[in-house]
Amino acid sequence: MKITVYGKELTSWVAAACLARSGNEVTIIENACSNGKSAQPLSDIRVLINEPGLLELTKQQILSGRLIRGEQSESDATVHWLALNADEIHRAEQIVRDETRNPETQRLIVNQSNFGVGATEKLQHLLRQSDQQDAIYLPDLIQEGNAINDFATPERLIIGADKEWSIIQTNALLRPFSQSADNIQVMAPKEAEFTKFAITGMLAIRIGYINELANLADQIDVDIDVIRQGMGADPRIGHHYMSPGCGFGGQNFQEYTRKFSELFEQQSNPSLLATVIKENEVQKELLFRKLWQHYQCDLKGKTVSLWGGSFKPETASIDNAPSLKIIEALLAQNVSVKLHDPQALQNLQEYFGDNSALRYCGNRYEALEDSDALLIVTEWQEYWSPDYSLMLEKMRTPLIIDGRNIFDKEMLQSQGFTYTGIGR
Amino acid sequence: MSITSSAAWQALQAHAEQAKQTHIKDMFAEQPARFAELSFQTDTLLLDLSKQRFQLTTLYLLVQLAKTQQLPAKIEAMFNGAVLNPSENRPALHSALRQPRDKSLILDERDVIADVHHSLDAMERLVKRIHRRQWRGYDGSPIQNIVNIGVGGSDLGPLMCCKALTEWVPEDAKQLNLHFVSSMDGSQLERLLLQLDPASTLFIISSKSFSTIDTLANAKTAREWLINASGASADIINQHHFIGVTSKPDKAESWGIPVTNQLHFWDWTGGRYSLWSVIGFPIALHIGMENFHHLLTGAHKMDEHFRTVELTKNLPVLLALTDIWNINFLDIHAHAILPYDGRLSHLPAYLEQLEMESNGKNVSLDGQITDYRTCPILWGEIGSNAQHAFYQLLHQGTEAVMCDFIVPAERYKDASAELQQQHQLALANCLAQSRLLALGDSILDSAEQAPAHKRYQGNQPSSTIMLKSLTPETLGELIAMYEHKVFVQSVIWDINPFDQWGVELGKVIATELLSQFNSEDTSALDGSTAGLIDFIQHNTGSQPNNDG
Numbered sequence: 008m009k010i011t012v013y014g015k016e017l018t019s020w021v022a023a024a025c026l027a028r029s030g031n032e033v034t035i036i037e038n039a040c041s042n043g044k045s046a047q048p049l050s051d052i053r054v055l056i057n058e059p060g061l062l063e064l065t066k067q068q069i070l071s072g073r074l075i076r077g078e079q080s081e082s083d084a085t086v087h088w089l090a091l092n093a094d095e096i097h098r099a100e101q102i103v104r105d106e107t108r109n110p111e112t113q114r115l116i117v118n119q120s121n122f123g124v125g126a127t128e129k130l131q132h133l134l135r136q137s138d139q140q141d142a143i144y145l146p147d148l149i150q151e152g153n154a155i156n157d158f159a160t161p162e163r164l165i166i167g168a169d170k171e172w173s174i175i176q177t178n179a180l181l182r183p184f185s186q187s188a189d190n191i192q193v194m195a196p197k198e199a200e201f202t203k204f205a206i207t208g209m210l211a212i213r214i215g216y217i218n219e220l221a222n223l224a225d226q227i228d229v230d231i232d233v234i235r236q237g238m239g240a241d242p243r244i245g246h247h248y249m250s251p252g253c254g255f256g257g258q259n260f261q262e263y264t265r266k267f268s269e270l271f272e273q274q275s276n277p278s279l280l281a282t283v284i285k286e287n288e289v290q291k292e293l294l295f296r297k298l299w300q301h302y303q304c305d306l307k308g309k310t311v312s313l314w315g316g317s318f319k320p321e322t323a324s325i326d327n328a329p330s331l332k333i334i335e336a337l338l339a340q341n342v343s344v345k346l347h348d349p350q351a352l353q354n355l356q357e358y359f360g361d362n363s364a365l366r367y368c369g370n371r372y373e374a375l376e377d378s379d380a381l382l383i384v385t386e387w388q389e390y391w392s393p394d395y396s397l398m399l400e401k402m403r404t405p406l407i408i409d410g411r412n413i414f415d416k417e418m419l420q421s422q423g424f425t426y427t428g429i430g431r
Numbered sequence: 432m433s434i435t436s437s438a439a440w441q442a443l444q445a446h447a448e449q450a451k452q453t454h455i456k457d458m459f460a461e462q463p464a465r466f467a468e469l470s471f472q473t474d475t476l477l478l479d480l481s482k483q484r485f486q487l488t489t490l491y492l493l494v495q496l497a498k499t500q501q502l503p504a505k506i507e508a509m510f511n512g513a514v515l516n517p518s519e520n521r522p523a524l525h526s527a528l529r530q531p532r533d534k535s536l537i538l539d540e541r542d543v544i545a546d547v548h549h550s551l552d553a554m555e556r557l558v559k560r561i562h563r564r565q566w567r568g569y570d571g572s573p574i575q576n577i578v579n580i581g582v583g584g585s586d587l588g589p590l591m592c593c594k595a596l597t598e599w600v601p602e603d604a605k606q607l608n609l610h611f612v613s614s615m616d617g618s619q620l621e622r623l624l625l626q627l628d629p630a631s632t633l634f635i636i637s638s639k640s641f642s643t644i645d646t647l648a649n650a651k652t653a654r655e656w657l658i659n660a661s662g663a664s665a666d667i668i669n670q671h672h673f674i675g676v677t678s679k680p681d682k683a684e685s686w687g688i689p690v691t692n693q694l695h696f697w698d699w700t701g702g703r704y705s706l707w708s709v710i711g712f713p714i715a716l717h718i719g720m721e722n723f724h725h726l727l728t729g730a731h732k733m734d735e736h737f738r739t740v741e742l743t744k745n746l747p748v749l750l751a752l753t754d755i756w757n758i759n760f761l762d763i764h765a766h767a768i769l770p771y772d773g774r775l776s777h778l779p780a781y782l783e784q785l786e787m788e789s790n791g792k793n794v795s796l797d798g799q800i801t802d803y804r805t806c807p808i809l810w811g812e813i814g815s816n817a818q819h820a821f822y823q824l825l826h827q828g829t830e831a832v833m834c835d836f837i838v839p840a841e842r843y844k845d846a847s848a849e850l851q852q853q854h855q856l857a858l859a860n861c862l863a864q865s866r867l868l869a870l871g872d873s874i875l876d877s878a879e880q881a882p883a884h885k886r887y888q889g890n891q892p893s894s895t896i897m898l899k900s901l902t903p904e905t906l907g908e909l910i911a912m913y914e915h916k917v918f919v920q921s922v923i924w925d926i927n928p929f930d931q932w933g934v935e936l937g938k939v940i941a942t943e944l945l946s947q948f949n950s951e952d953t954s955a956l957d958g959s960t961a962g963l964i965d966f967i968q969h970n971t972g973s974q975p976n977n978d979g
Binding site for chain 1: 560563565567569570571572573663667670671
């Protein structure tokens with residue numbers, strides 16, 4: 008099939024690359040208009056670098072000739088895939104108008120953007136009466152760090168389409184990817200949109216709840232890890248999204264929860280989600296508060312190490328990451344910060360710029376030199392089993408504040424560390 | 432020699448005999464150009480004096496009186512830092528608080544303007560830190576609640592401006608909740624402490640002398656509340672939950688506020704003239720430093736107007752002379768402040784202090800009891816609400832009252848049509864009331880047939896101050912206009928507007944009486960006070976111990 012993908016976010020690149028890999032001829036149009044500027048080199052595009060394997064896959068597909076970075080759509084492209092930013096609804100409307108001008112041409116508009124509940128229906132209203140033109144909604148179910156797999160071999164699929172023609176077209180389009188899915192559900196676009204938001208909201212609420220439990224556990228001196236295991240063993244609850252931590256981040260997740268919460272607000276319903284979002288922002292500073300309390304409100308002249316800056320492991324993305332808030336708070340207290348992250352250092356350097364109080368360390372132990380505390384902010388694999396004696400040697404004060412509960416408390420204490428986690 | 436025996440005063444007195452016989456409605460009938468002659472403007476503000484009981488010639492006579500009292504020289508002296516407050520041996524330099532950074536004014540070998548900006552810069556750093564959510568409470572939470580503890584000038588000015596300028600709150604200040612606590616009995620504080628989260632609450636202790644008992648009593652309660660809630664030491668609480676605003680750093684420090692948590696101003700800033708200084712810290716927190724500077728700019732514009740414009744066109748001078756005319760020549764001793772804009776709800780209370788604490792005096796600068804009236808009784812309310820309260824007295828009572836109507840021409844520019852209409856309604860009421868007060872029911876065709884209880888005599892004089900719109904800048908201009916008006920009146924009356932000895936003795940007596948509450952022997956007191964103490968003792972279980 009000939010497909011045009013619109014957008015410059017992770018979703019659009021993953022869709023473009025995966026659709027090309029399965030044999031489609033794909034044009035990706037990143038911006039509404041390039042204004043004559045030459046295209047950014049692939050290796051400079053942040054979302055491609057941040058996502059494991061995506062830059063390689065994209066390069067391969069371009070080499071193969073199946074993926075083209077273009078400025079306008081091929082006139083015989085029948086599928087138009089909108090993976091736009093939440094604020095690009097007008098661009099989406101313009102594309103739909105332009106592409107469906109001739110009712111005789113076949114056009115399937117696939118909306119995969121976060122425009123809110125009811126947006127696909129609005130796009131449908133722009134169409135003329137034609138039995139081979141339609142707009143459908145395909146929820147974006149990819150997770151950063153595992154995006155290619157999530158797209159190419161999904162465990163489940165939700166398709167928001169309500170015309171037989173478009174359901175057949177969509178099934179054909181997704182056939183290379185639907186083999187792995189043991190559950191494919193077709194529902195109205197509006198319902199599919201709602202479902203997507205509801206899933207994200209539910210997950211956010213689970214995290215918010217377990218974080219709240221952890222904070223309570225801290226205060227009444229019980230170990231949240233034990234509680235969590237006990238809760239997760241109940242089949243009605245399960246273990247997913249039940250790890251307490253120092254706040255969730257990421258662009259998509261935050262964006263979807265925020266937007267869903269706004270929908271509640273617009274309808275004047277009090278929103279549990281709004282509270283979760285607000286509390287999550289507070290949670291992001293939890294490690295700072297624990298440090299502040301440990302040093303009795305006086306951090307002047309201290310050196311603090313951070314392990315982890317990305318919002319979660321296996322990505323270089325720092326969108327809405329807790330590390331940002333923690334570093335800002337530390338710098339405001341005149342603390343020297345030493346920061347390690349396997350992938351996100353460059354992004355962090357761009358975010359904070361040159362600051363003599365902030366050192367970017369390529370080696371995790373280097374970040375511990377003369378340190379008065381280590382904060383674990385992201386649970387990268389390489390942090391789980393470090394060389395404890397080397398750590399003790401490097402640190403001035405062996406204090407560990409573990410924002411992801413990756414260490415064993417008793418073990419660390421027996422080594423001579425002062426340890427505090429989230430909820431234990 | 433008293434001003435009353437000056438030629439200018441005598442001339443005005445003679446002139447007044449005639450004016451007293453003339454109704455405002457007849458003045459309008461005879462002088463169609465009254466508005467053109469008797470209204471005055473700056474770029475942003477209109478002062479309409481045409482509904483006063485005078486004419487242009489009256490104003491010229493009043494200006495003669497001002498000249499007799501050497502007003503132009505006194506104005507210059509004030510701006511230059513002359514000691515205009517002899518009883519406390521100080522200048523009154525509130526105008527220096529809003530001078531631009533590039534100016535200078537040397538006083539005792541120090542550049543006052545440089546000090547002012549140094550102090551404003553220190554305030555700006557605190558404002559930014561709090562707005563960036565990087566001022567941390569004892570558990571590391573960012574401060575979200577600000578409680579200003581202060582009374583009089585440390586309360587009324589900031590409170591009035593904050594209420595007036597809520598539309599100008601910048602994005603990064605929207606998460607702050609601002610509260611004002613003043614009353615010594617703790618009733619405001621008690622309610623507030625029930626709702627506030629201690630870890631994210633910062634107290635501003637605002638006291639020029641840092642010895643005001645009202646403020647220190649509230650501050651002590653606040654500190655105990657924090658210590659109990661946090662389990663932290665007093666040092667940590669002082670360091671992270673208190674900012675002191677004062678002219679007495681040592682006293683603030685010995686109370687417990689470290690110097691690094693203090694903002695300073697000076698002896699030469701009178702409390703009721705101090706909102707432009709770091710006393711305005713709550714205002715700056717509320718509307719941001721940029722808007723705070725706009726407030727200062729507006730006041731500075733009025734300063735320049737006051738200093739440079741000839742007396743016959745000088746707004747503060749005209750406003751003051753109008754009141755002199757009403758008080759000293761027409762025998763009017765009540766003055767109502769009537770803003771037709773809910774945002775100015777606290778302006779009456781602010782002006783009550785500004786005028787009555789400044790000019791409520793009966794001793795002239797040379798120590799003589801004045802043989803003329805000075806400051807009248809001022810009170811006020813949002814005009815449209817007052818219509819349902821005391822306007823009855825204005826229209827049909829036996830007291831002559833002068834009124835100031837204060838209203839912006841434009842409001843709700845970007846808001847709904849309904850709200851715009853509400854402002855139109857307020858404007859219409861404002862104009863209707865001043866019109867009826869001045870002209871009475873003569874504006875109706877058949878008023879004379881109405882029964883006596885439905886008649887309106889009119890002839891109540893008023894000034895209308897119309898702002899183009901209410902902004903930080905125009906508010907600054909408006910307040911500075913009243914400040915200077917008060918000064919001009921003090922010059923005519925030959926009194927010191929910058930001291931307030933009348934509020935001192937009561938404090939001393941209160942301290943003495945406090946010890947009497949548990950005393951058996953109250954016989955040294957007057958019968959009334961002794962009787963009241965007896966009642967307190969019987970009803971609070973604090974009776975003296977009678978076994979001994």
